[in-house]
Amino acid sequence: MGRVCGSCTLCCKVLKIPETDSGKGQWCRHCSVGKGCEIYETRPQRCGEFMCGYLIWDKVPAHWHPARSRIVVVSELGFRLNFTVDPGTPGRWREMPWYGDIKAMAVMAFAENRQVLITVGNKVIAMLPDREVELGVTGEDEMIVTGRRPDGSWGAAKVHKDDSRMADGGLTVPLQ
Ligand code: SF4
């Protein structure tokens, strides 16, 4: 698409990189903020492979450049869109035009059996086609289930990954 990172280094703050003990709100110790990676030639493989949604998806409008939006759009697990917000601007996702875009993308994503989450630090919000569900602090060992309740309404829940109800894909997990 011809898009470039430019002065953005936000993924080096909001994404968790185990190899550098960084992420989820703390700048990586190797990041020269606004400039780039100080260990570019030897950076972890996952850093070299990462491209945010702004760079690769033409459905993401130009105002989503992460240096401006303070939100990194990430595809996870093949079915999830995660809007990962800079904890320094935790309410940014609720501002327009980004909030309107996220709501519209949630309608499209759920029609394709995809899930839309907003992550601010270690807190997670599920964006459903018709409303939001605050799921609170979510640990590494927890999973987010979204879907329709028996009455047809949308819901979301947080479940431990070892919960036996996840064996059937979480279909029997009670949704908020
Ligand atoms: S968040 Fe996207 S645009 Fe910003 S540095 Fe990372 S990959 Fe580049």
Ligand code: SF4
């Ligand atoms: S190692 Fe480099 S590319 Fe990876 S998170 Fe740190 S600063 Fe960013």
